Amino acid sequence: MEKRIIITGYGVVAKEFCKLLLSHSQSIKSMYGFYPKVTGIIGRKGMLYEAEGISLDELTSYGIGSDALTHYAEEKNIFLIPPKWNGDVLVECTPTNIETGEPGLSYMLNAIEAGMAIVSASKGAFVHSFKRIKEAARKKGVSMKFSGATAAALPTMDIGGYSLAGATITRIEGILNGTTNFILTTMTENNLSFDEALKIAQLKGIAERNPSLDVKGYDSACKILLLTNGLFETSFSLNDVQIEGIEHITKEKINEAQEKNERIKLLASVILKNEHLSLEVRPRTIQPSNPLYYVNGTNKGIVFETEEMDTICVTGGASHPRGAAAAVLKDVINLYRREL
Amino acid sequence: MEKRIIITGYGVVAKEFCKLLLSHSQSIKSMYGFYPKVTGIIGRKGMLYEAEGISLDELTSYGIGSDALTHYAEEKNIFLIPPKWNGDVLVECTPTNIETGEPGLSYMLNAIEAGMAIVSASKGAFVHSFKRIKEAARKKGVSMKFSGATAAALPTMDIGGYSLAGATITRIEGILNGTTNFILTTMTENNLSFDEALKIAQLKGIAERNPSLDVKGYDSACKILLLTNGLFETSFSLNDVQIEGIEHITKEKINEAQEKNERIKLLASVILKNEHLSLEVRPRTIQPSNPLYYVNGTNKGIVFETEEMDTICVTGGASHPRGAAAAVLKDVINLYRREL
Numbered sequence A, B: 001m002e003k004r005i006i007i008t009g010y011g012v013v014a015k016e017f018c019k020l021l022l023s024h025s026q027s028i029k030s031m032y033g034f035y036p037k038v039t040g041i042i043g044r045k046g047m048l049y050e051a052e053g054i055s056l057d058e059l060t061s062y063g064i065g066s067d068a069l070t071h072y073a074e075e076k077n078i079f080l081i082p083p084k085w086n087g088d089v090l091v092e093c094t095p096t097n098i099e100t101g102e103p104g105l106s107y108m109l110n111a112i113e114a115g116m117a118i119v120s121a122s123k124g125a126f127v128h129s130f131k132r133i134k135e136a137a138r139k140k141g142v143s144m145k146f147s148g149a150t151a152a153a154l155p156t157m158d159i160g161g162y163s164l165a166g167a168t169i170t171r172i173e174g175i176l177n178g179t180t181n182f183i184l185t186t187m188t189e190n191n192l193s194f195d196e197a198l199k200i201a202q203l204k205g206i207a208e209r210n211p212s213l214d215v216k217g218y219d220s221a222c223k224i225l226l227l228t229n230g231l232f233e234t235s236f237s238l239n240d241v242q243i244e245g246i247e248h249i250t251k252e253k254i255n256e257a258q259e260k261n262e263r264i265k266l267l268a269s270v271i272l273k274n275e276h277l278s279l280e281v282r283p284r285t286i287q288p289s290n291p292l293y294y295v296n297g298t299n300k301g302i303v304f305e306t307e308e309m310d311t312i313c314v315t316g317g318a319s320h321p322r323g324a325a326a327a328v329l330k331d332v333i334n335l336y337r338r339e340l
Helices: A012-032 A065-076 A106-112 A122-140 A156-163 A178-188 A194-203 A219-230 A253-259 A321-336 B011-033 B064-078 B104-113 B124-140 B156-163 B178-190 B196-201 B217-232 B251-259 B321-336
Strands: A002-008 A036-042 A046-048 A089-092 A119-120 A169-175 A240-245 A265-271 A276-286 A299-308 A313-318 B002-008 B035-044 B046-049 B091-094 B115-121 B168-176 B242-243 B263-273 B276-286 B302-304 B311-316
Touching: A002 A012, A002 A106, A002 A276, A012 A036, A012 A321, A036 A065, A036 B263, A046 A065, A065 B217, A089 A106, A089 A321, A106 A119, A106 A122, A119 A122, A119 A321, A119 B196, A122 A219, A156 A219, A156 A299, A156 A313, A156 B156, A169 A219, A178 A194, A178 A253, A178 A265, A219 A265, A219 A276, A240 B011, A240 B124, A253 A265, A265 B321, A321 B156, B002 B011, B002 B104, B002 B321, B035 B064, B046 B064, B091 B104, B104 B115, B104 B124, B115 B124, B115 B321, B124 B217, B156 B168, B156 B217, B156 B302, B156 B311, B168 B217, B178 B196, B178 B251, B178 B263, B217 B242, B217 B263, B217 B276, B251 B263
Parallel strands: A002 A036, A002 A089, A089 A119, A240 A276, B002 B035, B002 B091, B091 B115, B242 B276
Antiparallel strands: A036 A046, A169 A265, A169 A299, A265 A276, A299 A313, A313 B311, B035 B046, B168 B263, B168 B302, B263 B276, B302 B311
């Protein structure tokens, strides 16, 4: 059995995904009972389409972005075409835009309308229009997964939705953003101010030049929002998350915590109380009894408190594009695997 | 849609499972699209069978074991009958016997032959005859799951099989036995000998009167064996696991580790090297950089190293019967859930 994949956006994650397919497709077929085949990739200049499957070997030798798609088309003597939605699953890898959700939102709605399943590495469309996408998918009876948009290689949706199936989750609390955790760790370990630590993070390529989405807590907020909506079948929006970033954390505050053997972490959380869920992101002081105390540097981690299984904590997971691509691949496999 | 469950063995885990179904069945139906119904429970004296579903409310008011089944039958004016296998899924909860695998082994083979899926909380049959059960299941095209037999509420099989689907696992290393971890922690924190710490564990009901399965490493070995066979599609037996327990760990060794800021943990591991897997259980000295360093007391934890997603560590999960029952329920849900 073949499953036809259409990818939207051909950035670093999409390219790593293609490289993973190149090396893993045969073993996926033998282990999980289906062969994943990329038949289309949609970029800004149009769609690269080959019904028999794009040669990933060739494509991945050409860099990223629309230029790579154009280069491939020229080599093969074919034209980029307007998008069409005749695959089994859409793998959405366009850049996250939480203001408009685009272009991912339109891509997803088109693909769902055509009966395709959705696997997304991108947060924008879900943050902007979770309810709309969910309802469209439900109406069409198609599945959607978004591990890549909720801390990627750290299995957050999997634990909450699969490993804790049937259990009552009463609280989720996580360090979901590697950049802010790196900054806080660097402030702690080297006795630096926020600005000094941020500069180091930028020099190392960990923080972006405009770091506000990370340091103001929005990236963490998007992730806890998607997790909550995905796991609790809710339709919260970003406005429902109380958000406080780390930009006002001072050296003094860090020192004060250290003296008490505590650490300051940017925690994203959702708490169930009296059948009401509250979502927040804010810097919190935690003690060594909290397993997230030991999650340092760019690492991430998440704790699930449940009524039936007590507390489960997961930490780690690569934060590089290959890790995100592997999370996407996992979602694709879990959509179609033959279960035995 | 209803799914008929037949339970074998009615000990504490089976009873907790029935109690969970009692409180959760309606929400399972609305969330996952099927209604789990217990139609039969097999004990030493025969099978309690009610085609319309056993009244779990009544049954769970009667204690455990065959006496409870008999009591229920008498109240309802029905007879216990010889086992029959006309359900959708077998939930295997008989006591673990790794010498013979029985009675679970025969129960499972009968159920598979009748086309039933298998969810097991018991290790014995799988440790004794993994290959035979697997082949029988494959031949009949039925699914089998055994989270309850591989550290229960700590999601080991889920992480390895679901969250890391498609990734290459190169090493698994875990603290899979709460009793030995409690003993080692107690020796460390209170400067006690093995015998002294064992006695405390026994007084607290953490270690059994005959603790040898735990302290000699066999329980850990069974779990890493099942994990390996389940995740790597192998057919190793207990003889393939190099096993060393903690019974020879001295106070001096513990102190020596502590002086170097290290800790001794009983680690069960499987390592992939040159396409060859090696399994072992032995006490190992680990450093603070290892996330298992912080897993103390009766807690458990496991680390997966992969090529694509780096390292994932999971810790926690209740070790009480309700936690094991919740792990069984999760497996049942994941067999039948309607995926959207």
